[in-house]
Amino acid sequence: MKILYSLVAVSILFVAVSCNSKAEKKEEELKKTAVKVVPELRLSIDSSKIAAFYQAYPKLDKFQSDVLALYKKNKSTQLWLDNKGVVEFGSTLFNKYKGLDQEGLKANFPYNEKINPIFDHNIDNKLSQVDTDLMITNLYFYYVQKVSGVDEKTTKSLEWLLPRKKVNYQVFSDSIYKKATISDDKKSKMFSQYYKLRDALHQYREIEKKGGWKNIEVGEDFKSFKKGDSAVAVGQIRERLYITGDLKEDNKSNVCDSLLISAAKNYEEHHGLTPKNIILPQHIAEMNIPVSDRIKTIIANMERCRWIDPALEKGTEYIEVNIPEFRLYLIRDHQIAFVSPVVVGKAMTKTVIFSGMMNNIVFSPYWNVPTSIINKEIKPGMAKNKNYLAQKNLEWNNGAVRQLPGKNNSLGLVKFLFPNSNNIYLHDTPAKSLFERESRAFSHGCVRVGKPRELAIELLKQDPSWTPARIDKAMHAGKENWVSLKKKVPVYIGYFTAWVDRKGNLNFYKDVYQRDESLVKLLTEE
Structure with a gap:
């Protein structure tokens, strides 16, 4: 009997130990699988x-x-x-x-x-x-x-x-x-031209990766290529224009044909050159500018775009002048309403890069001669010739000198004012032949407009009483007449040597004031 009790006791003890062992094991497993609660990281950064x-x-x-x-x-x-x-x-x-x-x-x-x-x-x-x-x-x-x-x-x-x-x-x-994404998907953070130039940068870097383009070799006595001419250099031009997409197909021909002339004219149009039916040395010199230099130009102009407030292009009407392009645009309702060639300041008398609000048009204007010109030209002229003022259509005006209104007035028949400390404005000019030149940096700083009458007509559409006939009469009246615009028009004078136009074409212009190199150096040295 005692043995029986002992066996029962041992059995109970074994079961108890076994159960305890299973419970402990289960508890151990639970501990292993339990998710540890870690306090939120909170660093003190004072x-x-x-x-x-x-x-x-x-x-x-x-x-x-x-x-x-x-x-x-x-x-x-x-x-x-x-x-x-x-x-x-x-x-x-x-x-x-x-x-x-x-x-x-x-x-x-x-x-x-x-x-x-x-x-x-x-x-x-x-x-x-x-x-x-x-x-x-x-x-x-x-x-x-x-x-x-x-x-x-x-x-x-x-x-x-x-x-x-x-x-x-x-x-x-x-x-x-x-926790937003740093992105420009909406393309609203930057001036829109920036994104277009960025795409162009990627395109030209791909060209560079493939070896860029070869130098077009012509002799020192080279004058031109016209339709029907044959030379190894013609094939090189064909290959060059194909690389940048000006020519859609490279047939490897060394004969200058109408397709090549057409492609060359397209290239010239987008590089600040006057399109011609022949290929000239200056055209080839432009084509030979290395792709690495073109990339630097794009980078410099992307940087300039970073400085532009995107709100600028939201305006309903404004004028923009691009100095290296020698061109003025009137933008209305986000479309180009008017374009005119312009003459800008010489390297010694640069046109200032700035903005203003145009508020007045002056027909038949006087020209108030700057003191520097009075001292350097007029006073010596008067000393030699007592009729100097009359012959130059000049008169004294309260201790200063001004040129009388008329077709020979240095400001032409109309000027467009946007008050500024730089004394810069837009105006007509009697020197019309300058607008036919490719490079047009000839003024003392002001911007001469190639189509001043047409610009006046566009700007005065604000006021129906100013018909084209009335504008013509005021321009030739020989008497100064100030007209206030009903709504001021912003004017932006900028400097871009690379620009993607509204048709998606990348354009390059001469760096007339030599501003690109210093900017690229600044960007690469930082």
Whole structure:
């Protein structure tokens, strides 16, 4: 009996131990499979830590005030890190930064050796979490600054006085909280020309990758190629025009035919040259400009586009003058309403890059002679000839000199005023032959208009009482007549040596004031 009780006791004990063992095992398994609750990462990034960061990384000091404001807005906690590491938006930022080359910019963050390991899992990131977050924030401001263009102080030193697009870091920083994508899909952040030039940059870099184009070889005594001429250089021209799409097919022929002449004329039209039925040495010289130089020109003009406020092109009516193109456009309701050739300032008396609001048209204007011309020309002329003023149609006017209205007046028969400190305006001219030249930099700074009558008619459509007949009469009245526009018209005088027109054609123009090289140097040295 005792043995029976003992066996029962052992059995009960075994079952108890066995059950306990299973329970413990189950509990162990539950512990293994349980999700660990990790506290949310909350780094304290206050002003003292930010100050210490800039002590260690002084090349980023220019962003300090913006960084302080941003962290203060975020309650002095991290922006880019969570429990898993860098948030997706941070990786998007880094990829955009690494893609700056696609925007014609150098990705040369001052501390590349520190920023790269943060995103490259094959390299050990030795920064603390606080410094990691701060380094990404500085990359953010660096990226925004780069894609917004060089600062306004620099553009003014480059004599660019058009209104600058303001860099609004607040708008950009808000996207951090919204976890938005740094993107230009809506194409509303930049002047629209920027995106067109960016596409052209990609196209020309592809051409460069394939070897660019060969030099067209002609002898020193070369005069021209016309239809029917045969030469090895003709085949080289054909190949050259095919590469840039001016010629749709390269049949390898060395005979100059109508298709080649037509393609050459298309090329000339988009390179600031007068299209002709023959191919001249200057046309070949233009074609021989290396693709690498064309790429630099595109990059320089992309940078200029970064400075333009996109709101400019939203206006219902405005005038734009492109100095290197020697052309004026009147834009109305987002369409080109009027085009005119213009003459701009010589290299020594450059036309200023700026804007103003046109408020008056002056028919049969006087020309108030500048003091410099009075001293250099008029006074010596008067000393030699007592009838000098009368012969030049000049008169004294309160201690100054002015030229009387008339067809020989230096301002022609009409001028268009938009008050500015540069004393620049648009006007007619008696020297009509200058508009027939390809390069038209001859003035003392003002812009001479090739079709002044037609421009006056377009601008005065605001006022039906100013008919073309009345305008003609006022232009030839010989008496100055000021007319106020019912609505002021913005005037923008710009400088673009590369421009994609509304038909999608890329145009190149001569750098008449030699501004591209210094800008490219600035962009590549930063």
